[in-house]
Amino acid sequence: MQGLNPKRVYMAVRDPKSGTGGGFQSSRGLQGITTTNSNTRISATRLPRLQDRPSLVPVSENLGLNSERLRLAMVQRLHDQGISDQRILAAMQAVPRHTFVDEALASRAYDDAALPIGHGQTISQPWVVARMIAAVCENAMPNRVLEVGTGCGYQAAVMAQVFNQVYSIERIRALYDIAREHLRALHLTKVRLTFGDGMAGFPTAAPYDAIIVAAAGIRIPQALLDQLSIGGILIAPEGTSAQRLVKVHRTGQSSWERFELEAVRFVPLKSGLQT
Numbered sequence: 136m137q138g139l140n141p142k143r144v145y146m147a148v149r150d151p152k153s154g155t156g157g158g159f160q161s162s163r164g165l166q167g168i169t170t171t172n173s174n175t176r177i178s179a180t181r182l183p184r185l186q187d188r189p190s191l192v193p194v195s196e197n198l199g200l201n202s203e204r205l206r207l208a209m210v211q212r213l214h215d216q217g218i219s220d221q222r223i224l225a226a227m228q229a230v231p232r233h234t235f236v237d238e239a240l241a242s243r244a245y246d247d248a249a250l251p252i253g254h255g256q257t258i259s260q261p262w263v264v265a266r267m268i269a270a271v272c273e274n275a276m277p278n279r280v281l282e283v284g285t286g287c288g289y290q291a292a293v294m295a296q297v298f299n300q301v302y303s304i305e306r307i308r309a310l311y312d313i314a315r316e317h318l319r320a321l322h323l324t325k326v327r328l329t330f331g332d333g334m335a336g337f338p339t340a341a342p343y344d345a346i347i348v349a350a351a352g353i354r355i356p357q358a359l360l361d362q363l364s365i366g367g368i369l370i371a372p373e374g375t376s377a378q379r380l381v382k383v384h385r386t387g388q389s390s391w392e393r394f395e396l397e398a399v400r401f402v403p404l405k406s407g408l409q410t
Contacts, residue, residue: 174249174259174349174401176266202231205245209261212247218265220272226296227265232258235289235317252287254307254409256402259349263399264290267347268297270382270396271368277344283333283359283371284349284404288314288326294347295325302340304329307409334406336362343367351378352404360391372401 210228218224233244235258240250249257267290271277280298282291285305291314294301303326305311311330318326329337334356336346342364348355348371355371363369363385373381380396 174257174263174399176260176262176397176399202233202245205233206231209245209247213262213265216262218262218269220269222297223265223269223272223293226268226293227261229296230289230292230321232261232289234320235287235292252310252313254310256284256286256307256310258287258289264293266397267349267370267380268294270370270380271345271347272297274368275344275366277368279340279343280345280347281337281340281343281362282347282349283336285314285328286310286349288317288328290347290349291326291328292318292321292323295323298345299325301326302329302337302343303327304331304333304337306331306333306405306407309409330408332406332408334358334404338362345369346371348372348404349401350404351375351399351401355381355383356404360385363391370396371404372399 206228210224213227214224233241236244236250236252243250245261247260247262249260249263252258271280277298279300280294280302282294282301282303285291285303287310288303291301291303303314305314305328308330311328315328318328327340331337333348333350334352336356336358341362343362344364344367346359346363346367346369348359348369351372351374353373353375355369355373359369360383363383365385365387367385369383371381372378378399378401380399382394382396384392384394386392
């Protein structure tokens, strides 16, 4: 990665197919990346989703009545999957995920899965949201945080429960508008939402103690690395058809350390605006 310290530190991860550790593998193209299988961890283990059942009232009303119980079950599952930070678990419990998806998908809102939100994008799997936020909190609690790729606004809403200052940038105008309405409905004025090119970051409010990127590029843009404060943490998926979460720690004015984490699958990081 341009601008990174040549020294790279790799964390061992388990390959879900072979059961052995493995490093990052390069590949070409984005074959197999769709809105039904992206923004999720690659794992052989999948918990069963809530079974569809007959209902005499609308799905949204059912979930409105039962979302507290469903969120508690989701949080317990996250804890069982290794998310132990109580601040993050409390944030995941506080945000009603079903209000961020289309009503036709509301019955699946608390499944361990990413869901399509239109425009070729997804709301990330709950584990991915919790894991990425946890990764930037491991050493210290960030104050000012940038999210690249607002999508429907769900991850920004969770971040607003954890961090004091949240900036989020979205390149697709329709999603920006949707996210703005979702965040307003929850009175989350702490999130400062911007319509812009996420690959360029948001230099107006830089530097950031942490940056969370919700789409995968071939490499992490240098503009984002430059907007990290010294000591700050960036986490992002990286790669094409073979992707991993990458954690980057800025150690000096022109030095960064890189750590590779779990294998994941995300939608591609793109430049420019879509109006």
